[in-house]
Structures are given as C-alpha cells and as structure tokens.
Amino acid sequence: METSEPLVTITAPTGRELRRWRRYLAEERAEAQTYRALAARRTGEEREILLGLAEAEGRHAQHWIDLLGDQVGRPARVDLSTRILIFLAKHFGSVFVLALAQRAEDRSPYATDAHATDAMAADEMIHAEVVRGLAERGRNRLSGTFRAAVFGANDGLVSNLALVLGIAASGVSNHTILLTGLAGLLAGALSMGAGEYVSVRSQRELLEASTPSPEAGAAVPALDVDANELALVYRARGMTPVEADVRAAEVLAGAALAEARLDGVDEHEAVGNGLSAALSSFCFFASGAIIPVLPFLFGMSGYPAIAVSAVLVGLALLGTGAVVGLLSGAPPLKRALRQLAIGYGAAAVTYVLGLLFGASGG
Incomplete structure (x- = not known):
C-alpha cells in the first residue's frame, strides 16, 4: 500500500502583511542610516560600535527582503519622527539623538510579530542597551x-x-x-x-579630601616588605582583606610602581x-x-x-x-x-x- 506525502500548503502573504513588512524594511534601513550618520561624527570605539549596529540593522532588513521576495515594491516612507532623527544624526550627532534612537529601539514590535524571528526580537533589546550605554557616555560628558x-x-x-x-x-x-x-x-x-x-x-x-595623597604614593617604595600598612589603605577604601593583601603585594613587588598610586576607589564624575x-x-x-x-x-x-x-x-x-x-x-x-x-x-x-x-x- 502506497503512502502519500503530506501536502504542505504555503499561503501567500496578505496585503496587510506585505505593507507591514515593507514598513519594517524601511524602518530598518532608516535605523541603519541613522547609526552610520552618527558613526561619521565619531571616532574610535564609539564609531565601531555604531557601525556594528548599522550592520545588524542591515541583517534585519535582509530578513524582510527575503520574505517579500519579488514583492518588495517601492520603498515605504518612514514616519516623520524617524526622518527628523536621521536629519539630527547627520547634522548634530549629540546625546539627544542617541536618546531618541534608544527610545526607537525600545519600541520595536518584533517580540509580538510572528514573522520576526526570536533572534531579531532579542537583537532589538540588546541594541537598545547598546544605545543606552552610548547615550550614558554622552550624559556623563555633560558638565x-x-x-x-x-x-x-x-x-x-x-x-x-x-x-x-x-x-x-x-x-x-x-x-x-x-x-x-x-x-x-x-x-x-x-x-x-x-x-x-x-x-x-x-x-x-x-572629592579632593577623599583622593589619595601623592606623597603617600611616593612613600610606597620605602615600605617594609614584611610589615607594612599598605593593605590597610586598600581595606579602608572598600577592598576585602584578601583583595587588599593581593593588591598590596602587587604594588610592593613592583607590578604597579610605574604609577605608585594608592588606588582602589572609583573615578569620580566630573562636577564642573x-x-x-x-x-x-x-x-x-x-x-x-x-x-x-x-x-x-x-x-x-x-x-x-x-x-x-x-x-x-x-x-x-x-x-x-x-x-x-x-x-x-x-x-x-x-x-x-x-x-x-x-x-x-x-x-x-x-x-x-x-x-x-x-x-x-x-
């Protein structure tokens, strides 16, 4: 007795789905353009991070291109807020633009869209955190x-x-x-x-009263290796006894004498x-x-x-x-x-x- 293979029916996308996919494609392209514009106004690590985000948005755009196939059609028009964001990114590139980009990432609908992959939804959440981190850098630079x-x-x-x-x-x-x-x-x-x-x-x-004294740092090389209070300095600044002993041993061994600083505290935010x-x-x-x-x-x-x-x-x-x-x-x-x-x-x-x-x- 012959068994027939189960029939797989592939339903064509509805007009509403096509319009939604085209909108997603336009938004992904716009976001990639925004990140490239921001990257053009930056150097070093921040530039690399922004270009990485633009590349990721390009992967998401390709997903919608693959779904649309030969029905990509004319590029959909993004909303006014996105066009303004691109303009600001090109001409200003400030922390305010990053804050707006962060909010755009937070509003991603992929988590509830059946045609977006789980990886894409996760990407958008991570993108929001990346932009949040870059925006935080900018906020910290504000005096x-x-x-x-x-x-x-x-x-x-x-x-x-x-x-x-x-x-x-x-x-x-x-x-x-x-x-x-x-x-x-x-x-x-x-x-x-x-x-x-x-x-x-x-x-x-x-803050100045809490900053380690340069004179105390200069005295480090003269400390008695067998009996000294250097570890107590680090414990007073928040380290555990084990961490303080290790740090003191490193300093006395010459591993950190290039700076000879009594570190162990976080850098203070600039107060202007x-x-x-x-x-x-x-x-x-x-x-x-x-x-x-x-x-x-x-x-x-x-x-x-x-x-x-x-x-x-x-x-x-x-x-x-x-x-x-x-x-x-x-x-x-x-x-x-x-x-x-x-x-x-x-x-x-x-x-x-x-x-x-x-x-x-x-």
Missing part, C-alpha cells in the same frame, strides 16, 4: 555647568511666573508688577548662582567648575525669569498680559521638560507635560492667593 543651565532656566520660569501672576492678581499697578518681576529675577538669579557655586565648590573639596557653573546658573535663571515679565515690560497690562505671560512660559516649560526627559532617558513628551503641569500648578496657586489678598485688601 555640571550644562545641568545647572537647564534646571536654572526651569526654576526661573516657574518661580517668576508664580510671583508675577500672584502680584498681578492682587490688582496692583503695572509698574509695581514690573518692578516685582525684575526684583524676583535678580534675587533668584543671584541666589541660584551663589548656591551653585557653593554646591560645586563643596563637592569638589569633598564652580565659577562657570555659578555664572551659567545665574544667566539661565535670569533668561527663564525674564520671560514672565516680557508682556509687562512691553507695556501690556491686565488679563492680556497675564495670558501672554502664561503662554510664553508654558512653551518654555515644554522645552526644558523635553530636554530633561532626554537627559534622563525618559519620554520627552511625558516630561514636558509634567513640567508644564508643575509650573502652571504653582502659578495657579499664587494667582488664587493674589486674588484673595487683592479682594480682602480692597
């Missing part, structure tokens, strides 16, 4: 001065908007509102600058220069604090001035919130809206208080 600038501008926006709206709601004259706003700007900027200077200087002094951080904080607080005052400075008054002031500050808060979101690796839009809600919330409270005091004073 304390830049961080002081971002947060200084945000503080100026919120505090002076609240001050100006609170005073305006009490019904005082336009001249009084303007003087109050400028006084708040100057007082806040000076306070921020002084506080930033003290903070950075104090942090640097604390105190004076430059203070100046940056002063200027950016002032640049933020001047925005709520602008309508009154140009002669507007009453509700129109209040509305214009609130709108201008709202736009600025959205911008600073998005920047903070990118720096922290969080969704920029979510952080921007949160910043807007916090700023408007503070302003609303002071505005209501101004109305109450204005009514009771009248």
Whole structure:
C-alpha cells in the first residue's frame, strides 16, 4: 500500500502583511542610516560600535527582503519622527539623538510579530542597551555647568511666573508688577548662582579630601616588605582583606610602581567648575525669569498680559521638560507635560492667593 506525502500548503502573504513588512524594511534601513550618520561624527570605539549596529540593522532588513521576495515594491516612507532623527544624526550627532534612537529601539514590535524571528526580537533589546550605554557616555560628558543651565532656566520660569501672576492678581499697578518681576529675577538669579557655586565648590573639596595623597604614593617604595600598612589603605577604601593583601603585594613587588598610586576607589564624575557653573546658573535663571515679565515690560497690562505671560512660559516649560526627559532617558513628551503641569500648578496657586489678598485688601 502506497503512502502519500503530506501536502504542505504555503499561503501567500496578505496585503496587510506585505505593507507591514515593507514598513519594517524601511524602518530598518532608516535605523541603519541613522547609526552610520552618527558613526561619521565619531571616532574610535564609539564609531565601531555604531557601525556594528548599522550592520545588524542591515541583517534585519535582509530578513524582510527575503520574505517579500519579488514583492518588495517601492520603498515605504518612514514616519516623520524617524526622518527628523536621521536629519539630527547627520547634522548634530549629540546625546539627544542617541536618546531618541534608544527610545526607537525600545519600541520595536518584533517580540509580538510572528514573522520576526526570536533572534531579531532579542537583537532589538540588546541594541537598545547598546544605545543606552552610548547615550550614558554622552550624559556623563555633560558638565555640571550644562545641568545647572537647564534646571536654572526651569526654576526661573516657574518661580517668576508664580510671583508675577500672584502680584498681578492682587490688582496692583503695572509698574509695581514690573518692578516685582525684575526684583524676583535678580534675587533668584543671584541666589541660584551663589548656591551653585557653593554646591560645586563643596563637592569638589569633598572629592579632593577623599583622593589619595601623592606623597603617600611616593612613600610606597620605602615600605617594609614584611610589615607594612599598605593593605590597610586598600581595606579602608572598600577592598576585602584578601583583595587588599593581593593588591598590596602587587604594588610592593613592583607590578604597579610605574604609577605608585594608592588606588582602589572609583573615578569620580566630573562636577564642573564652580565659577562657570555659578555664572551659567545665574544667566539661565535670569533668561527663564525674564520671560514672565516680557508682556509687562512691553507695556501690556491686565488679563492680556497675564495670558501672554502664561503662554510664553508654558512653551518654555515644554522645552526644558523635553530636554530633561532626554537627559534622563525618559519620554520627552511625558516630561514636558509634567513640567508644564508643575509650573502652571504653582502659578495657579499664587494667582488664587493674589486674588484673595487683592479682594480682602480692597
């Protein structure tokens, strides 16, 4: 009795599947282009890492080409955010672009798509971690001065908007509102600058106090090999007794005398220069604090001035919130809206208080 081979039916892809595969192909090509553009603006290890990511995206693109076969068709058009990302990568290549690329990798749909392989889904997760690591390098390279600038501008926006709206709601004259706003700007900027200077200087002094002394390192060659306290130095800096003994033996044996450093602690993150951080904080607080005052400075008054002031500050808060979101690796839009809600919330409270005091004073 003859047995027949089971029939294998191969179903043709649906139109929806073809469109999805073409979109995936376009996205993979766009991501590869983004990484190549970023690599062109870098050297050394980072360049090699980015080119490796571009090569991996090329493998993923080939998977969709193989599935599509002779139905590849015209290249699908990627969305606006991806086109913007490519443009930014070509012309700027900053940590912000890496943060956006990280979020794009995090949104990969391959884990739930039956036509993407498990390896591809795993690749995308690893790609996100690689980009996260590169973005973290960029964030660490941002000095304390830049961080002081971002947060200084945000503080100026919120505090002076609240001050100006609170005073305006009490019904005082336009001249009084303007003087109050400028006084708040100057007082806040000076306070921020002084506080930033003290903070950075104090942090640097604390780090310097924890840094091993060069004189102590120079004394290492003269230590008694049989009885010395070098191992205690390493134990005091966090090593286990065994690790400290091994490290001390290496140093005394000459394995690390080229540097003769009492190491054993992690490198400290750069905290920036105190004076430059203070100046940056002063200027950016002032640049933020001047925005709520602008309508009154140009002669507007009453509700129109209040509305214009609130709108201008709202736009600025959205911008600073998005920047903070990118720096922290969080969704920029979510952080921007949160910043807007916090700023408007503070302003609303002071505005209501101004109305109450204005009514009771009248």
